[in-house]
Amino acid sequence: MADVYEVTTVVGREEVLAGRIYRTRTAGSFEYDSGYLRLRAAFALAPALGLFPGAQPLLPSNPFSDSAPDTWGRKVQNRAAGRRLDELTLMLGVNDEGRQGATRFWGDGVAMAAGDGVPVEADLADIIRVADQIERGETDIDEVAVRRLFRATGSLGGARPKANVRIGADLWLAKFPKPVGDDWNVMAWEAALLDTMASAGIDVPPHTTKRVSVDGVERTVLFLRRFDRTADGVRVPYISAMTALEANDGDGGDWVDVVDFAQVAGADTTELWRRAVFGALVGNLDDHLRNHGFLRRATAWELAPAFDVNPEPLGDGNAHQLALMGTRELALDSLMTKDALGLFGVKPSAAGAFLDRLRPVMASLPRCAAAHGADTHSVAVMSSRVEAAVAAIG
Ligand SMILES: Nc1ncnc2c1ncn2[C@@H]1O[C@H](COP(=O)(O)OP(=O)(O)OP(=O)(O)O)[C@@H](O)[C@H]1O
Ligand SMILES: [Mg+2]
DSSP: OOEEEEEEEEETTEEEEEEEEEEOSSOEEEEEOHHHHHOTTOOOSSTTSOSSSSOEEOSSSOTTGGGSOOHHHHHHHHHHHTSOOOHHHHHHTSOSTTOSSSOEEEETTEETTOOSOOOBGGGHHHHHHHHHHHHTTOSOOOHHHHHHHHHHHTTOOSSSOEEEEEETTEEEEEEOOOSSOOSSOHHHHHHHHHHHHHHTTOOOOOEEEEEEEETTEEEEEEEEEOTTBOTTOOBOOEEEHHHHTTOOTTOOEEHHHHHHHHHHHTOOHHHHHHHHHHHHHHTOOOOOGGGOEEEEETTEEEEOOOOOOOOOOGGGOSEEEEEETTEEEOOHHHHHSHHHHHHHTOOHHHHHHHHHHHHHHHHTHHHHHHHTTOOHHHHHHTHHHHHHHHHHHO
16 A cells, blocks of 8 residues: 655645655655646646656655755754654655745645744754754754754755744744864855855845854854745745756766756856856855756746855865866856857856956955954965955956
8 A cells, every 4th residue: 555645836826736646665656636737837846757647756766856855954854763764754754844945745634744843043052052963973962852953954955054944924044054074164154155146146045144152152153045935935846956957966967957957947047157157266166956946937947046155265176066068177267268158148248247246246255254253264264265266357
């Protein structure tokens, strides 16, 4: 006997039944509902799940992986369960309120893992304390606190400790510094890059940093407004570039494929170029396919605001996860060639105008990082990278 779970999404602003997951002990499949297939505005929940009747496999490569936890979420869920959980259990176990995008899972008419909701800001210090304990691999942790962290973590991927937080009526994502292993104030630099991108005209989510005191030690926490919820809280369908390209974790990627998908899906490829340029200049080497995403708007998959853009010191080189036409070593010059501009559909005059806008804000990056709480060492570590970026823009 298979367990059956209903899968819903949002079309327009309406939550609709999209299909069902059938799960046996060893396998899982998904089947679209015939009513969904008849909807004019129906869209494939993931490119790997074509809009046709009949069962489609969910394993070994889960097309709903954006709904499943990534490194950090798995760590917390497995810790809360006290054992290693399988892919579908992990996916269904993610707290409903914080789920990425609009895909939800239901059993017997009740949303899976509809827990006590996400924490509020006042709980953050406690949550960070438990996150630290998990990150350090401690075993003697209060079980209630672990479960609370697990509810807060949701399906948000990534390796860095993080939690959903409700601020007023809105859902935000809080990214924490690691207890050990951060060689500089990573959160302050991430915030500074977001500020700079916004000043240069790149779309980023509303964000802010706050100092949270955990056991007397001040930590910089980065808050990002969730872009997969509308201002009035409606869920917006989301797919990562990894899902869009039917790739798997750890697969390399190439801007050529991301641009190709974006073009067909109705997203702005010139914005992708601006992000690629910014990423090349600041050494955003960890620009893998899960760090780019698309939001469903009307009949298009539009670009989600930029996220998880982080600088690397110049000494770490320029080899990006995401290659450009087969080359992983990227510099501004690589993105200014005729071929590159042609690929992204950027006119040379528009490229020049973007660099003119970027020049002054790039120079102000160290000041901006300091304003977000970066100490002298954290600022100094990145100074040669920023100087090289300013020099490259000329
Ligand atoms: N503002 C946002 N709104 C909604 N979802 C977001 C937002 N920012 C990030 N996400 C989602 O959360 C995931 C994790 O965030 P992020 O990539 O910033 O974390 P990370 O731990 O630094 O990741 P990595 O492992 O790539 O370093 C992203 O892959 C994305 O799916
Ligand atoms: Mg990430």
